[in-house]
Amino acid sequence: MARREASVTDAQASSTDFSSPLLAWYDRHHRSLPWRTPPDETKLGVLPDPYRVWLSEVMLQQTTVGAVKRYFEAFTDAWPTVEALAASHSDEVMKAWAGLGYYSRARNLKKCAETVASEYSGRFPDTEAGLKALPGIGDYTAAAIAAIAFNRPAAVVDGNIERVITRLYAMETPLPQAKPEIRALVAKAMPQHRPGDFAQAMMDLGATICTPRKPACVLCPITEDCAARRKGIAERFPLKAPKKEKPTRIGAAFVAMRSDGSVLLRKRPASGLLGGMAEVPGSHWTARQDGVSDVTAAPFPAAWRPSGSIHHVFTHFALELFVFKAEFPRTASPGDGWWSSPDALPGEALPTVMKKVIEAAIPGATKKSRKG
DNA sequence: GAGACGTGGAT
DNA sequence: TATCCAAGTCT
Incomplete structure (x- = not known):
């Protein structure tokens, strides 16, 4: 310890052998x-099921552990193996994913399962390169699966690890420019034994101790290796480029209800925003203008009555949607959509923004009945 | 490389 | 209320 502190300047301040105290901490304080x-x-030598590692890693992309748990249980209950998922209907997968966001993940999940089942006999590739060739698996996920499920010495770098490393070395280079250097530092620090535990230890440290705000440096097992901590500026890292502000778009959404309570739905195009998910009919979402939203986009002529509005924030824009509601008196062809019954509606592949729209018109309509 | 791509929880 | 942001990937 004294040797470390005395021997170095900030640039090389952190020793690259912090893996031992980190792993010892992980042995005792890992999350279950x-x-x-x-x-x-x-x-x-007991390793987790690669299918479960893959599924969890994809769900965890830009998504909190708390949100993922329920979906992970639901998916593994419905599809215990990659072959079962490959054999499923994609509509069922999209329904099960509804609410988790970033729906291209679900589309790629299905594609990846099909590839692994048909071209790899149901066994995931055990190398980073092999994994990265699969849909929905990028640098991070390939390294994570290789390390965690196959104990391969892969340099895993996620947002947690970026934060830990930039603080450890007090890196003044902002993200994402710093990524290559971070990756090299992780590779250098990674122990050849226990690469999977090392990756998870780094992520647990970032999630529970080396947090974005108010890091708990007094509890950190490698605080003495940390240049940012020594300077008392841990919270300043990682440096990031300033964000752009998001525009607001505006539109109209139409909740058509039949006399039996069914609601008219349609399916969105297969790619792009909310691709492959269900929606109620609506107008184009335009840049906000002075004036009213487009009521001419209704799916059929009727006495459309205003039913409030909802506000929803996507990653790159905010949306204000004016909701209109009308009773559809007789049976008729739903056009390119379908009538979803009150029983079926809660289970549809409705993204959160569409659940908000339907709730504005028909309170409770999208909630699942507690009695099952 | 920059923009598209969701959501809900915390502060 | 406003802002940040969580185990990223694809184009």
Whole structure:
């Protein structure tokens, strides 16, 4: 310890051998998660099911652990193996994914399962390169699966690890320019034994100790290696480019209800925003203008009555949607959509923004009945 | 490389 | 209320 502190300047301040205290901390303080094999087992050579690792890693992309847990349980209950998922209907997968966001993940999940089932006999590739060739698996996920499920010495770098490393070395280079350097530092620090536990230890440290705000440096097992901590400026890292402000778009949405309570839905195009998900008919979402939204986009002529408005924020724009409601008196062809019954509606592949729209018109309509 | 791509929880 | 942001990937 004294040797480390005395011997170096900031640029090289952090030793690259912090893996031992980090792994010791992980052995004692690791999080227990449904998809994880605890360190006392991995040390005996017991590794988690690659299918479960893959599924969890894809769900966890830009998504919190708390949100993922329920979906992970639902998916593994419905599809316990990659072959089962490959054999499923994609509509069912989109329904099960509804609410989790970033729906291209669900589309790629299905494609990836089909590829693994048909071209790899249901067994995931065990190398980074092999994994990265699959849809929906990029640099991070390929490295994570290789390390965690196959104990390969892959340099795993996610947002947590970027934060830990930029603080450890007090890196003044902002993200994403700093990524290559971060990756090299992780590769240098990674122990050849326990690469999977090392990756998960780094992520647990970032998630529970080395947090974005108010990092708990007094509890950190490698605080003495940390240049940012020594300077008292841990919270300043990582440096990032300023964000752009998001525009607002505006539109109209039409909730058509039949006398039996069914609601008219249609399916969005297969790619792009909310691709492959269900929606109620609506207008184009235009840049906000002074004036009213387009009521001429209604699916059929009727006495459309205003039913409030909803506000929803996507990653790159905010949306204000004026909701209109009308009773559709007789049976008729739903055109390119379908009538969803009150029983079916809660289970449809409705993204959150569309659940908000329907709730504005018909309170409670999208909630699942508690009695099952 | 920059923009598209969701959502809900925390501060 | 406003802002940030969480185990990224694809184009």
